[in-house]
Amino acid sequence: MTHVRVVIADDEPLIRAGIRMILTSDPEIEVVAEAAHGREAVELARSHTPDVVLLDIQMPVMDGLTALAELGRTAPGVRVLILTTFGERENVLRALSQGGAGFLLKDSAPGELIRAVRAAAAGDAYLSPGATRHVVDQLVTGREVERGEEARRRVAVLSGREREVLALLGEGLSNADAGRRLHMSEATVKTYVSRILAKLECENRVQAALLARDAGL
CATH class of the missing domain: 1.10.10.10 (Winged helix-like DNA-binding domain superfamily/Winged helix DNA-binding domain)
Incomplete structure (x- = not known):
């Protein structure tokens, strides 16, 4: 497995700390920076050139969807994984349509988080099977x-x-x-x-x- 560099972007310090702890349990994954809002995530992605950015949708200063679009323009080589909850399913689909590499729920198992980061870094998309079914099945319009x-x-x-x-x-x-x-x-x-x-x-x-x-x- 190739060494993977990651930036975590979430406005909740405890969430960031938990994600960092899980990811760094894998010796092939390095968390190079943490961002508390979307603007900071974009700036850190430019300066640290990570392989993957874990991006929360709901953040102050610049939300995740805006940050995703900005990353697509300024750091197109960076793969972006969306962190979400069931209640944000419409935003998830918008994010995927804008080029996100996949999404996973904030309460996902630690192993799923690591698999998602590895898949994104390898050029694959990561679709949490349960979350994908939930999102698509619930979008009944x-x-x-x-x-x-x-x-x-x-x-x-x-x-x-x-x-x-x-x-x-x-x-x-x-x-x-x-x-x-x-x-x-x-x-x-x-x-x-x-x-x-x-x-x-x-x-x-x-x-x-x-x-x-x-x-x-």
Whole structure:
């Protein structure tokens, strides 16, 4: 595992301390800085060039969504994981649509936090399976049917195997896990993912996973 540098951004000192303690229990993860608000997170990301920023949505001075957009402009190589609660599900989807590398709940198990950081640093998206299902299932609006029809229309351009891979993205599986499920190498799955993103015109695998959910895969 490559050494991973992380910036933690949360306005609650106790939350930051808990996250730091969990992450530094992994000898391959280093917390290089902590931010108490979004503006500070952006500045620290510029000066420390971390691999991953753990970004809370609700923060003073500059909120997480604004900070995410700013990081996309000024530090595009940094992967951003969104920290959230169930009550912020609409903001989560907005964050993912803006290029976030995934999200996890603040009460996630320590091992899940470490897996999320490792996945983001490796270029994968991390979708906490339970949280993803909760977010998508709870977003029941008058446009749900319309979204489903649009998603199925877009997914129709994929081959059968590509649809299988996309369905596993919707479950939050990594390339390695998807490969084991489909009896493919991780490199082959990565090739399929790249092809799927291009065909669906998705910026990242998180957007593709949500599209898979809308399409009912």
